[in-house]
Amino acid sequence: MxxxxxxxxxxxxxxxxxxxxxxxxxxxxxxxxxxxxxxxxxxxxxxxxxxxxxxxxxxxxxxxxxxxxxxxxxxxxxxxxxxxxxxxxxxxxxxxxxxxxxxxxxxxxxxxxxxxxxxxxxxxxxxxxxxxxxxxxxxxxxxxxxxxxxxxxxxxxxxxxxxxxxxxxxxxxxxxxxxxxxxxxxxxxxxxxxxxxxxxxxxxxxxxxxxxxxxxxxxxxxxxxxxxxxxxxxxxxFIGRTNLISCQVKEIGGKKVIELDGVVIKIDGIGDIPAGKRMFSIRPEDIKLTRKGEGGVGEIKSIIYLGNIVNYKLSIGSTDLEVQTTPAEVFEVGERVYLNICHATPVDQCP
Amino acid sequence: MLIAVVVVLLILVAYPLALVLLKSFSTGEIFSWENYFKIFTSRLNYIALFNTLYVGVAVTFLATLIGVTIAWLVTRTDIVGKSIIRNLIVLTFITPAYIEAIAWIQLLGRSGYINNLFRNFFNMKAPLIKLYSLEGIIFIMGIHLYPLVFLATSNVLYATDPLLEDAATLSGSRGFKMLTTITLPLALPSILSAAILVFIQTISCFGVAAVIGLPAGKYLLTTRVYTALSHYDVNIACAVSVILIIFAGIALFAYRMLLRKKRYIVTTSRTQLPTPIKLGKWKIPIALILFVFLSITVLLPLASIFLSSFLKTWGIPLSLKNLSLKNYGAVLFKEAVTARAFRNSSIFAAVAATAAIFIGFISSYFSIRTRIAGRRILDFLVTLPLAIPGPVLATAMILSFINLYNTPWIIIIAYTVAFAPYAVRNVSGALQKIDPALEEIGWMSGSSWIRTIKDIIFPLIKSGVFIGWILVFLIAIREIPLSTMLYTQGTETVGTLLFSLGFETGGLEVVSTIAVIVMGITIIGYLIIEPLGKIKWGD
The missing domain is CATH 3.40.50.300 (P-loop containing nucleotide triphosphate hydrolases)
Structure with a gap:
């Protein structure tokens, strides 16, 4: 009922x-x-x-x-x-x-x-x-x-x-x-x-x-x-692990990007969001890392290898990000990698 | 250390009791059942046995009924004045039963205030209520002991997980049904064990049984032991003692069994109580009845004692010009006997409390902290006196330590043996709360056993030890049966004075004065230890 x-x-x-x-x-x-x-x-x-x-x-x-x-x-x-x-x-x-x-x-x-x-x-x-x-x-x-x-x-x-x-x-x-x-x-x-x-x-x-x-x-x-x-x-x-970052939303060449500490990162799937400063929730598994590519670059600070998944801590400027990937490609501490965010959700800040 | 204490206890507890048992079977030199045969054939004896059971059962019933009812009202309903009710009940409990008896004699005795009042008003010849009777003993002991049931029941009702009752509410249970199927059954083990303690305390009671029962020729087993012994009928005194110990022993055994069962009861550390039941239109009438009850049972007797303590002589009307402070001056300074009694009692109680705490600590330490063989014997020996009524213990002491009879030591030893269980309960309560690892770390730091006890254990159980010491002191300082049966000229105590003067109408104003001083000491002692932690009243 x-x-x-x-x-x-x-x-x-x-x-x-x-x-x-x-x-x-x-x-x-x-x-x-x-x-x-x-x-x-x-x-x-x-x-x-x-x-x-x-x-x-x-x-x-x-x-x-x-x-x-x-x-x-x-x-x-x-x-x-x-x-x-x-x-x-x-x-x-x-x-x-x-x-x-x-x-x-x-x-x-x-x-x-x-x-x-x-x-x-x-x-x-x-x-x-x-x-x-x-x-x-x-x-x-x-x-x-x-x-x-x-x-x-x-x-x-x-x-x-x-x-x-x-x-x-x-x-x-x-x-x-x-x-x-x-x-x-x-x-x-x-x-x-x-x-x-x-x-x-x-x-x-x-x-x-x-x-x-x-x-x-x-x-x-x-x-x-x-x-x-x-x-x-x-x-x-509260639900799951996440990166909460406050950054600038910009439009470059018809595509939305975010700028974090001066680094521009390609981002997909944030929908229709006006340019300006915004808080985003980015799940660790929604960040893709590649050795070759374009866009923002971050440095790997630490690795925790769990077998089926790998957790990284990496930094972009003064911001730390958590990233979770499959072990298909494992990076080393100190390596500089390209970031690609495939899903981010704009969230309201709490009072 | 363990062996030394066991040996001391064997001498102080086991040997005297063995002598009592032996004497109960002897007439002259040979073993015989004759003494027991006499008990069941001589009217005086079997009536005392019957009376003891009657009073024991009646008091247990009365105390349980009152205690549980008030505990339920205070913990489960929205009755007003909960803390006043609680405090008055505690006051009832710490007032010695014998002092309550004296107060009731003053109120309802042959020339008591209330009877006089009625006599003057209604021109009656016979007293309103026959105080000197078994029912008088039941009334006074019932009033004195229901707080035990109240405290035990309200503690368990506070500690029971309120969700157990919520679950019953959701099942459609409420009101009286909830009370009888959930609330009371959950509290039952605690209620029953308190009831058993009431029974033990009742059949062990001496002062009240004597001062109310003896003038009417109503004997209980305790007073029977006393009179038999004062007629030098040692063998009969011993046989009656054995029967009394058997009753108390069975009850104590049942109590221990119940404690084991109690562990399964779900309790919570949450302080939240179930939503109080609204008494509605009954709220004021019930509160009123309760306050009238408490006023009559606590405040009225204490007021009577207090006022009488200023009377120039007992029997003259209570008016301002008949009151003076002369009794206090006489009791404390002028009269050599009373002054000596107060000094003796203080010294005896202090020495006994110290010895009891020492024995209590060693016994608790070994039974809680070690697995040494013999620790159970130790625990058994120390707590055994809980089942031994005062007159019985006094008899045992006389049989065993007749050489000490003219010295204070026989009284001090008797106090120590009788009240060590209280010390054990309070010390072991404190000791159980300490993580054994704290002590182990002490040893690993290179500290010796004695040093560890001194530096680590003692500071942590200090308040339990202090509570135990004060409690034993407070109980011993106005102890009656042991003192009365063991004193000689020069070793009079407060208890012997209270007892001997309680029988004389002429002494009632002096008894009141002594009682007021005893009450003062008791209340001060209680107020000192009450904030320090949980006081264990011998359970």
Whole structure:
């Protein structure tokens, strides 16, 4: 189901955790909310779940109002059709796995048979079937996370809220669970809002990514658009590695070039941009290096050879650039090479 | 070092207890069950046994009910005056139970303030409430001990991850359902272990049991040991002691088992609490009831003690012209016995606290930092006295160290043995927080073992040691059963005075004066150590 947030705001003391936020989450979409710690992403989830009441704004589920300050509507969490998974699983340590998952059904006074059937359904959805009698401290972190997912899914929610669900797992399990979450989302056709601070996680599983900072959304786009066309310096820096350079855009012979510390560099793919001073985000892999050619020349300062890729630091005048190439041609430290930029995105500077 | 301390503890703890056990089986020279047979056939004894269980269970129930309720109100609702409530409860807790008992005698005793008031108003003959009864003991001990449950429960409710309750909210759980299926079950191990401590402390209590129970002929096992011994019925005293130790021992064992289970409880370092439940229209009435309860149980008794301490003689009406400072002058300077008692108590408590800290440090160090065989025996021996009620320990001391009977040493040894567990808990709490690597680096820097302890360990656990010392000092300075059963002329303590004067109506104004001074010392001591770190009250 579609979730729509309008002018949402929440303040804790002097901190504006969520600041006049507008967002539409599409039906059956997996939206990743990403941002540095303390940016308000967890608060955003808690507002949608109904664990906190916003100070201002409206929350819609399809056309139904879940919260409206103006109209005095607050639908309590258990009537919102949301399931939520927290960072540290938060399974109840005094209940075994079966009772952890069955709890929401028991609160609803479901029949014993129904409870059993639904718990089994939820467990098979997360592919855990044989640990129902064990207690949370007796199973692994990955299993605990699956149980937490099953508990959230057992109520057949319309919306699944995930608050950094994988950050307590080790790297290998984390990757496995990403695919699991994606699979479960496809199987259940849930709308998922997924909060994380890990950009790789967001890139890997999200349909769209919302980048958040200081309680506001900076950019909401598909992973490819976020990566290739970051709107601000912050987004460019937060997602992936990048060179942020401030330089002059000029037109020479009908072609756009940039001038950096007096060096003119050929550049493609910056679109229609007026001449003048501008900030650009240039991904390291978007800079091509050649021994022979024309245009700007830089000097290689250091090399890190990683096998499948090679990372260089090179300098043009007083500016340092990061460059990433394939190992087809490897340059030496001190070598002077020609630069060719094949993609650059103009970004707004952050306040 | 380890061996030396183990030997000392074997002599001071194991040997006396072994003697008690041995004596409990002897009538004359041979081994027999006769003493135990007597316990279950003589009315005086089995009634005492029954009374002890009744009082123990009732106090545990009462204290748990009050403690958990207030802890929940303070940590989970938007009740007003949370810090005042907390402070008043702490005040209840640090007030010695015996002083509370004296206060209640002043209020509800035969010529107590409240009974007098009612008598004058309604022209009643019988007292309003029968204080001298088992229920009187239950009431006073319940009021005195519920703070233990309150502190344990509110600590765990503060520390529990609030997301566990959020997850339940999202599952549709709320209000009473949340309380009974999530909040309380999560706190249950802590609540139960506090309840067990309450039970142990209740069946070990002596001062209150004596001053409230004995005038009405109501015996508990502790007072039974005391009276048996004062009638030189040593064998019966020992047999009753063994039964008392068995009860306390079982409870202590259950407590240790529970502590193991507690480790699985999820706690958080976040200070954020779940959104407080809004009491709404109940907010003011509930707060009012709570404040009335606290005023009656803490402020009223303390006010009574305070005012009575200025009375020229007990029994005359409380009016301005009947008040004077003469009691204080008499207690502190004029009367040789009271002045001596204060001096004795200070010295005994200080020496015992120092010895207890020394033993406590060595025992904690070995059991936390080393894998040496024998460290468990050491820990067991040091903490064993937690399960030994005062009169029992006093009996054991008399049996073992009769040669020291006319000296202060028997009292000092008894204090040290009885209160070493408090020292252990506070020192080991501090020691556990130190990374062993700090010490290892000390050795690698070429420092010797003693030097490392002096230069590295001690500075880091200083506040834990200080808290432990002050705590033992504060408990020892007004200790009653050990002092009462072990003193002779010249070694009177504050406790012996409080105890002997508490039975005499004529002494109530002097008891009040002594009590006020004890309260003053206790409050000052508490205020000194409270900001320094977590105080471990024997759990």
């Amino acid at each position: 579609k979730v729509r947030l309008e002018n949402l705001a929440k303040q804790f003391g002097k901190i504006l955790a969520v600041n006049n936020l507008n967002l539409t989450v599409r039906k059956n979409e997996l939206l990743a909310v990403i941002g540095p710690s303390g940016c308000g992403k967890t608060t955003l989830l808690r507002l949608i779940a109904g664990l906190e009441a916003p100070d201002r704004g409206t929350i819609y589920l399809e056309n139904k109002i879940l919260f409206s300050k103006e109209k005095g509507i607050f639908v309590p969490p258990y009537r919102r059709k949301v399931g939520m998974v927290f960072q540290n699983y938060t399974l109840w340590p005094h209940m075994d796995i079966f009772h952890n998952i069955a709890y929401p059904l028991k609160i609803k006074r479901a029949k014993r048979n129904t409870v059993k059937r639904e718990v089994e359904r939820a467990l098979s959805l997360v592919r855990l079937n044989h640990i129902t009698k064990r207690y949370p401290h007796e199973i692994s972190g990955g299993e605990q996370q699956r149980v937490a997912l099953a508990r959230a899914l057992v109520m057949n929610p319309e919306i699944l809220l995930l608050d950094e669900p994988l950050s307590n797992l080790d790297a290998k399990l984390r990757e496995e669970m990403r695919f699991e979450i994606k699979r479960i989302q496809k199987e259940t056709k849930l709308t998922v809002i997924y909060v994380t601070h890990d950009q790789n996680e967001a890139m890997a599983i999200a349909d769209r990514i919302a980048v958040m900072r200081d309680g506001s959304l900076i950019q909401v786009d598909t992973p490819r658009k976020i990566y290739n066309y970051p709107k601000t310096e912050f987004v460019a820096r």
